[in-house]
Amino acid sequence: MQGRSLLIAATAATALVLAGCGGPGAGGGGGARDANADPSDLRIGISLPSQDEERWISDSAAIEQGLADLGYQIDLQFANNDIPTQQQQVDQMITQGADLLILAPLDGTALSPQLQAAEGADIPIISYDRLIRNSDDVDLYVTFDNFKVGAQQATSLLRGLGVLGPDGADTGKRGPFNVELFGGSLDDNNATFVFNGAMSVLQPYLDNGTLVVKSAQTQLAQIATENWSQQKAQERMDNLLTAHYSDGSRVDAVLTPNDSVARGAITALQNAGYGPTLESGPRPMPITTGQDAEIASVKMVSDGVQYSTVFKDTRVLADQAVHGADDLLKGKEPELNDTESYDNGAMIVPSFLVPVHAIYRDNIDTVLVDSGYYTAQEVQVGRLE
Known part of the structure; x- marks a missing residue:
């Protein structure tokens, strides 16, 4: 957990800076994407529900750090638990040239117009933690079991x-x-x-x-x-x-x-x-x-x-999303461990499920502290x- 507070505090500011980079078509807008393109030329849009819950702050910091380490441009937005805000933000990500989207939808069915626009622009979509429903435009679902x-x-x-x-x-x-x-x-x-x-x-x-x-x-x-x-x-x-x-x-x-x-x-x-x-x-x-x-x-x-x-170790979930995004942008098949469980109404969504752990009073130190997730x-x- 060393440095987590600084990383979290920097998330919103970094997102605003990176969101301004490149302008429309900065990464080719999906359709013009080259599987051999340098990550610094590619832009990834990330839409998360809100900053009201601690877990979404942790997720955002981990995803942003992982993608930044690989060299990608990042456009990170929080929807403040408002569906129209999330729709508008995702629309903006697409028009500004996103090459891939990582979406944690507030409502699993509310982003249909945005998903269709992304599909039309050949922009891969990762459904993050929450399942996008009633759409066959989802390339990967990363979630906990x-x-x-x-x-x-x-x-x-x-x-x-x-x-x-x-x-x-x-x-x-x-x-x-x-x-x-x-x-x-x-x-x-x-x-x-x-x-x-x-x-x-x-x-x-x-x-x-x-x-x-x-x-x-x-x-x-x-x-x-x-x-x-x-x-x-x-x-x-x-x-x-x-x-x-x-x-x-x-x-x-x-x-x-x-x-x-x-x-x-x-x-x-x-x-x-x-x-x-x-x-x-x-x-x-x-x-x-x-x-x-x-x-x-x-x-x-x-x-x-x-x-x-x-x-639910958000570090592991974020890492899986980062690697999935990197694979998709490089034209590779992302890692999967479930191709049967998640029927979103339009397709069986290829998924990667991250394991979870029950926490009781007697295992806080061994599971949470010793792993570095929290300090004592x-x-x-x-x-x-």
């Missing part, structure tokens, strides 16, 4: 309740336990994979009564969290507590799809008198899951407030330095 993310979240929840042991074996403990479910944003295809992964593990325990959802809200459309918003998650958790737990019953666990949603749910639970930790208070904090291993949530796991999160000091204070 999001079905496994959900499965790991559900396994962590069952482990925290004691239904599963540390080795994953069923302990025979049957509760019943009151559980509430949260999902991701419906416009993000990853939310479906995460939800389906979680339910593949939880459904047998819902069926046999080990887990009870008092709200009866178990469908993704019922539990989705717009824009993965912490505030909306807090509001929904508040409503669930008022509507279904005012009789004195307690929430034993909350399946939350990422760390921002987890923090929203935890805030509502704390305000309702839960906690302060998993092991203290008249009503201990419920078992709560997460995703992204954001530093604020890693501290909460370390402090025993949040039970677990799922670490960052974990202790809960912020990047």
